[in-house]
Structure formats: structure tokens, C-alpha cells
């Protein structure tokens with residue numbers, strides 16, 4: 001995997017991840033022959049938004065953000081001769097919290113090189129649900145939404161909104177794991193086809209000039225067993241000239257490079273178009 005750029009990596013600042021240190025990640029990345037990487041910790045959730053998962057651990061605490069940025073800034077310098085290290089965040093798109101998210105990005109965006117925008121939370125009747133927390137919770141969501149197919153529709157609708165929403169100058173340029181709704185597909189299959197929704201999303205990628213997080217994590221999820229997105233969607237994205245950036249979505253050092261062996265079109269993988277281009 002020489003020359004790989006990994007644009008989706010978590011850190012010890014993640015409350016649901018591992019305690020592996022940032023330098024352990026970087027040393028391992030160098031060993032794997034990475035040419036570069038972006039650390040994309042889950043950005044703090046907007047103040048006042050209640051994390052729908054029981055442990056309240058979906059994202060980094062706001063109080064830790066300055067230390068995260070400072071530590072990465074010094075490591076970026078320290079390792080600059082070995083590989084390109086970029087400072088990023090995985091920002092949640094939360095329907096109804098666009099103003100808060102834009103304000104957050106306006107404040108911290110200038111300190112970022114790169115970022116991902118992801119949908120993990122779905123809104124229904126003024127409540128929010130976390131899509132990828134557990135198979136049990138997914139089942140509960142399907143019951144609330146009426147069916148598994150309804151969860152998929154809601155997910156793709158929210159994903160489309162994330163792409164078209166105005167999150168300001170520092171809006172992330174890459175969309176995270178665009179088929180995350182498939183995480184528990186073996187347990188919650190659906191007969192319905194979402195090809196049209198996905199095709200629509202790819203068109204939006206094109207018109208908004210966005211990159212696709214070609215995310216290997218789904219392959220190691222026992223009820224998913226395919227990357228986000230699966231091969232067919234990647235084929236189509238490549239045909240349309242949408243830039244793909246590999247993402248291991250590693251939450252531990254061991255997860256670096258995950259899924260890479262099974263991905264297709266690795267020759268089409270690119271490096272992110274950084275937010276702070278020209279710097």
C-alpha cells in the first residue's frame with residue numbers, strides 16, 4: 001500500500017475509540033508506507049444538542065479541541081520530512097443544527113487543513129437517532145421510522161441535505177461513508193432499491209465539487225461486509241470523475257489501512273483538495 005493517503009483517522013481524543021497515541025498512529029503509518037494522512041476526530045457536537053447514544057460519547061469534548069489542534073500542529077512539523085500530516089475533523093451534519101455547525105466551522109475551520117462531513121444522526125419527530133451505534137439501536141430506529149426501507153430513505157434524504165446545506169466557507173469538501181446506513185444490512189435487509197437515491201447523491205457530489213470518502217471500515221463490520229460505498233457505487237463515481245480519498249476510519253492503530261486490500265479502483269485514489277489550498 002505504498003503511497004497511500006488515508007484521509008479518515010480517529011485519535012485518542014475520541015471517547016469511543018482507543019487510547020493509542022497520535023505518534024503510535026503516525027509511526028505505524030510510516031511503516032505501512034503511507035505518503036500522508038488526515039486525522040479526522042469527531043468534532044464536538046453543537047452545544048445544546050443531546051447526543052442520542054447512551055454513553056454520550058459520539059464525539060470529542062469541546063474542552064479537548066484546543067489540545068487536539070495544538071498537539072497535531074506540533075506533530076505535523078515534527079514528522080514533516082517523513083509524511084504529510086493534515087489536521088482535520090469529521091464534522092456531523094445534523095438536520096436542524098446548521099447554524100451552530102456553520103458557527104463552529106467559522107471559528108475552527110481556519111485551523112483545519114482538511115475535513116469530512118458525515119451523517120450519523122437522523123431526525124424524526126423532533127428526536128434524533130444514531131444510525132451506526134449498535135444493531136439493537138438500528139432495530140429500534142427501524143421500528144420508529146416504520147421500516148428498514150424508511151431508515152434508508154431518511155438517511156439518503158439527510159445526506160443530500162448535508163451536501164446542499166450552507167455551512168459556510170469552511171464546509172468540509174469530503175462526504176464520509178456515504179452508505180453508512182448499510183452497516184447492519186445482514187440483520188436488517190430491505191427489498192427496496194436505493195439506486196435512484198444514490199445516483200442523485202453522486203450527481204450532487206459532482207455539482208458541489210465534493211470528494212468521496214472511500215471508507216474501508218464497513219468491510220470489517222460483521223453485518224456489513226462491504227466498503228462504504230460498495231463496488232458498484234465506486235464504479236459509477238469513478239466514471240463520473242468524482243475524486244475518491246481512501247479512509248480507513250481507524251479508531252485504533254491496528255485499524256490503519258483497513259479494507260484497502262479489498263477496495264477496487266485504488267489507482268483512482270487521490271489526496272484531498274485541502275480546505276486551506278494555497279497555504
Ligand SMILES: [Zn+2]
Pocket residue numbers: 010014016042251
Ligand atoms: Zn468514531
Ligand SMILES: [Zn+2]
Pocket residue numbers: 090118120176177
Ligand atoms: Zn463516521
